[in-house]
Amino acid sequence: MSGTGKCTVVVGCQWGDEGKGKIVDVLAEGVDVVARYQGGANAGHTVHVGDDEFILHQIPSGILHPGKRCLLGNGVVLDVQQFFDEYDALIARGLVLDGRVGVSRRAHVLLPYHRFLDRAAESSAVEKIGTTGRGIGPAYEDKAGRRGVRVADFGNPTRLIQRVGAAMERVCLRLHELGHGADAELDGQMDQALALGERLLSLATDTGPEISRALEAGKRVLLEGAQGTALDLDHGTYPFVTSSNTTAAGAATGTGIGPTAIDAVVGVVKAYTTRVGEGPLPTGFEPEMDEHVRRLGGEFGATTGRPRRCGWFDSVLSRFAAQVNGLTGVAVTKLDVLDTLPELQIATGYRLADGSVVQDFPADTWALDSVEPVYETAPGWCEPTGDARRMSDLPINARRYLDRLEELTGAPVQWVSVGTKRAQIIPVA
Secondary structure (H helix, E strand, O other): OOOOOOEEEEEEOOOOOOOHHHHHHHHHOOOOEEEEOOEOOOOOEEEEEOOEEEEEOOOOHHHHOOOOEEEEOOOEEEEHHHHHHHHHHHHHOOOOOOOOEEEEOOOEEEOHHHHHHHHHHHHHOOOOOOOOOOOHHHHHHHHHOOOOOEHHHHHOHHHHHHHHHHHHHHHHHHHHHOOOOOOHHHHHHHHHHHOOHHHHHOOEEOHHHHHHHHHHOOOOEEEEOOOOHHHOOOOOOOOOOOOOOOOOHHHHHHHOOOHHHOOEEEEEEEOOEEEOOOOOOOOEOOHHHHHHHHHHHOOEOOOOOOEOEEEOEEHHHHHHHHHHHOOOEEEEEOHHHHOOOOEEEEEEEEEOOOOOEEOOOOOOHHHHHOOEEEEEEEEOOOOOOOOOOOHHHOOHHHHHHHHHHHHHHOOOEEEEEOOOEHHHEEEOO
């Protein structure tokens, strides 16, 4: 697994949907433990194994490799119902999961009232964020407000009843204020979720000590996040962001290990840029081109099915991602989507309203709506790349394009994908 270390983080470098799942799937073959460090069931990692397609929302995609230990860290908000639906679906498809999946006792549990509250709040909001409605934001709000329910609480029924009871009173009042009264559907879903407590406890572990012991024993560990750098709560296009730290620093906090245990950070970028939900996309295409590339790339959310907005590669963002994540390498995905385009554009800077050009990603999200990307033109290759298995198989203009992305981003390209299958992930020698 050239380009990775004993403990490697895989992080998205755009607005999510970069193809992290298939990169984790390939890298997982050479590790012993794969751990998810943040996010919830709003993630959608699509992985192709032969002719089979797997869409994983919470369980790390390393689960598709026999014998790998897969953990959900304390930074995750665990949708317990969706988690066991996913878990049981994998068993039904023939995967052996006994002893292979662990959930941090410190992880917060996303319960049905979080989903009800999320949908009600978003539908009532004047300024919409573009939430998936999966309850992620409200679950993280409860965590920060010190009123959340953790996996460990299921081991103390008295405390669990107290915390859930207080939460239900608070949520029902808020739903009423928003004009969305709670009903029997919520009560029924709560009963189903709480009934999974004993099963959840059977998978409970302490991820920090477990990962630390694995590293001390010479094992290799892969840490994966959800979403991307531009959706990070602190560093992304706030407020059009997720509710957790998607960047590499969140990997240490979200699994319970020290930052010095991490020795490699792989950033995943598409060969172009996409975004789903609300918020700015500086390099976004005009409608006709947007629809064309969306069709070529199958750009629809794995979780929601929502169409993604598409645009040219944004090196201002990728350079920022390299800096904030401390990237040691880059994986470029979906290069093949560009195969038929005769000419490509790469954004190298942003021109502001006063005419000045900046290369740093602005903190002012609303400024991104009015910037004019400064583009340089690259020739396309107009040849299929899907059968390439080595860098030398790629057309010369494709290789030059990758070289330029590497130069502008400031981190070496270590993998390139030209399709959805494992064999179509090309290692860069």
